[in-house]
Amino acid sequence: MENTLDDLDRAILTALVSDARISWKDLAADVGVSSPTIRDRVRRLQDRGIVQVFSIDISSAALGYTLEAVVRFRPLPGKRHVLEQQIQNTDRIVQCDKVTGEDGFVARVLLKDIGELDPLLETFGRMATTNTAIVKSSPVRMRPPPF
Known part of the structure; x- marks a missing residue:
């Protein structure tokens, strides 16, 4: 088409x-x-599939989520499928990509404070190792492709 x-x-x-x-x-x-x-x-x-949805942009900060983190998940052997399910079922993960390379998934996580990070990551301990970075700012948010 x-x-x-x-x-x-x-x-x-x-x-x-x-x-x-x-x-x-x-x-x-x-x-x-x-x-x-x-x-x-x-x-x-x-x-034609160019416009797929009409959407809104909700402020995570206005809802009390003061921190955002990027978490890289490296699945443990045989745990990729169960890890993917756990990622999908975790509401604080607001975006996730399955990627090539050593990490299997890269996710964006919303947190109300830093104290929420360790308990959230612990739920993945039997499925993956993680590497986390706190987002300082987002010079480019998700934007549409050039047209």
């Missing part, structure tokens, strides 16, 4: 990245076309 974008598609995506809740009317005005055109174009972007 062809997934090339024209200038109108790019303008629509740029506006939606900025505010996914924008009304069809306002989006149409922003990019200079009619509301029906916007609805059709956005539906086509969805049908």
Whole structure:
């Protein structure tokens, strides 16, 4: 399926990245076309798999999570599957990638304070070794790919 974008598609995506809740009317005005055109174009972007979801960004700090950590998990022999299940079942892990190399998984973990780190990591002790780094800042948060 062809997934090339024209200038109108790019303008629509740029506006939606900025505010996914924008009304069809306002989006149409922003990019200079009619509301029906916007609805059709956005539906086509969805049908093509380019737009997958409309989402919100929730502030973890406003919910009391003052620390974020990056944890690298190295599965113990024969424990990769059970480790993956435990990662999926741990709500403080908000993002995780299965990776190549010595580590099997790299995860982002939210913490209310540093005292929560050791108890959380201990739940993985029989499945993996871990290496943890506390996030100081995030100069680049997850962003959309270039279009």
